[in-house]
Amino acid sequence: MPRPSVPPIRTAIVGTGHIADAVHMPTLRSLGADVVVEAAMDVDTNRLTAFATKWGITAAYDDLAGLLKEAHPDLVIICSPPVFHREQVLAVLDAGAWAWCEKPPVLSLAEYDEIVAAEPDGGPYASVVFQQRFGSGARHTRRLLSSGRIGRPLVAHCQTTWYRDDAYYDVAWRGRWTGEGGGPAMGLGIHQIDLLLDLIGPWSEVRGHAARLARDVQTDDVTTATVRFETGALATVVSSAVSPRQTSYLRIDCEGGTIELDHLYGYHDDDWTYTPAPGTTPEVIASWKPPGPDEPSTHLPQLTTLLADIRAGRRPATSGPGGREALEFITAMYKSAFTGRPVQRGEIVPGDPFYAAVNGGHDIR
Ligand SMILES: NC(=O)c1ccc[n+]([C@@H]2O[C@H](COP(=O)([O-])OP(=O)(O)OC[C@H]3O[C@@H](n4cnc5c(N)ncnc54)[C@H](O)[C@@H]3O)[C@@H](O)[C@H]2O)c1
Numbered sequence: 001m002p003r004p005s006v007p008p009i010r011t012a013i014v015g016t017g018h019i020a021d022a023v024h025m026p027t028l029r030s031l032g033a034d035v036v037v038e039a040a041m042d043v044d045t046n047r048l049t050a051f052a053t054k055w056g057i058t059a060a061y062d063d064l065a066g067l068l069k070e071a072h073p074d075l076v077i078i079c080s081p082p083v084f085h086r087e088q089v090l091a092v093l094d095a096g097a098w099a100w101c102e103k104p105p106v107l108s109l110a111e112y113d114e115i116v117a118a119e120p121d122g123g124p125y126a127s128v129v130f131q132q133r134f135g136s137g138a139r140h141t142r143r144l145l146s147s148g149r150i151g152r153p154l155v156a157h158c159q160t161t162w163y164r165d166d167a168y169y170d171v172a173w174r175g176r177w178t179g180e181g182g183g184p185a186m187g188l189g190i191h192q193i194d195l196l197l198d199l200i201g202p203w204s205e206v207r208g209h210a211a212r213l214a215r216d217v218q219t220d221d222v223t224t225a226t227v228r229f230e231t232g233a234l235a236t237v238v239s240s241a242v243s244p245r246q247t248s249y250l251r252i253d254c255e256g257g258t259i260e261l262d263h264l265y266g267y268h269d270d271d272w273t274y275t276p277a278p279g280t281t282p283e284v285i286a287s288w289k290p291p292g293p294d295e296p297s298t299h300l301p302q303l304t305t306l307l308a309d310i311r312a313g314r315r316p317a318t319s320g321p322g323g324r325e326a327l328e329f330i331t332a333m334y335k336s337a338f339t340g341r342p343v344q345r346g347e348i349v350p351g352d353p354f355y356a357a358v359n360g361g362h363d364i365r
Contacts (some may be wrong), residue, residue, distance in 0.1 A: 015080030117294035135297030151255025160189035175217030189239030208333035
């Protein structure tokens with residue numbers, strides 16, 4: 001039966017750089033009549049004009065206030081540098097629109113909580129782009145874990161070992177506490193950390209290290225952490241910008257089998273493997289097979305879910321408490337690295353210097 005026609009979600013893009021052009025626009029266009037991009041904004045007018053021309057967007061603005069006042073979008077996708085996310089998300093909510101903000105969401109827990117406080121009950125809400133949670137492989141693994149079919153998670157490894165050269169850090173906002181909030185854990189590893197926490201969280205205690213080993217940056221270029229979860233499970237977390245053989249790797253050893261995900265920037269079902277513990281019956285192993293269809297962890301499944309949330313007036317999974325977990329974990333890891341002691345989940349509250357800034361005002365020695 002044809003779907004009754006519903007008006008498209010009227011969307012605007014803020015920040016018309018790489019991710020907006022290479023990922024968000026193709027994703028939005030793939031959704032056909034469900035969504036229409038009516039406006040774009042960037043402070044770099046050359047880039048804005050090229051983007052608007054390429055994608056046929058007639059309403060182009062060099063200030064967000066003008067866009068919100070004239071275009072009245074339902075949804076604003078924020079793809080500007082992280083230092084602008086807080087003020088732009090707040091402006092979008094104030095104008096009565098939903099915000100979908102690229103990671104890292106903001107520069108501190110204080111900024112994040114300010115946004116949550118600005119969300120009215122029933123929406124609009126501000127959510128974070130955490131596309132790695134939304135592929136069919138993660139959805140399947142989440143079901144395997146929550147159903148108990150693969151047993152309790154016991155030990156995990158979460159690795160974002162990537163390679164970013166000095167040229168990558170030439171962009172003014174990268175590699176600076178006040179520009180990106182942190183090192184590769186904030187800028188790169190946040191996706192895999194968010195996925196780990198979503199699958200086996202909540203965590204209870206973290207011990208971290210941070211070091212600047214090879215890049216000319218103000219932040220670290222490598223962090224390591226050991227984590228205890230509320231269930232008692234243990235994990236290691238590594239985020240690196242100096243690793244020539246790059247991988248995004250997640251491994252969860254459960255009572256009944258080992259779950260592994262090995263990919264780089266996004267996965268298919270085939271990138272997940274499930275290795276049974278000795279004695280597992282063939283019937284049980286067969287029940288671990290992803291049912292299909294394979295939906296890779298691009299921005300598409302998260303955007304589709306978000307559009308349904310907007311139409312239903314429902315809080316998105318990566319908004320409010322659900323979008324805060326990775327930021328709190330990373331902040332706690334840095335607090336441990338800078339103070340030399342373990343940090344408990346929930347201890348970083350207003351008044352703590354690490355609440356106001358991920359590095360708590362410290363610098364890497
Ligand atoms: N989800 C992912 O997998 C993923 C991947 C890459 C980047 N990102 C995130 O996307 C965001 C943008 O990254 P990028 O690689 O596209 O960077 P980019 O430098 O290519 O683009 C940023 C754009 O924002 C514009 N800009 C600067 N100040 C602005 C302002 N005040 N208002 C509006 N626009 C402004 C710049 O002129 C530029 O066009 C970052 O937060 C980044 O971490 C996410």
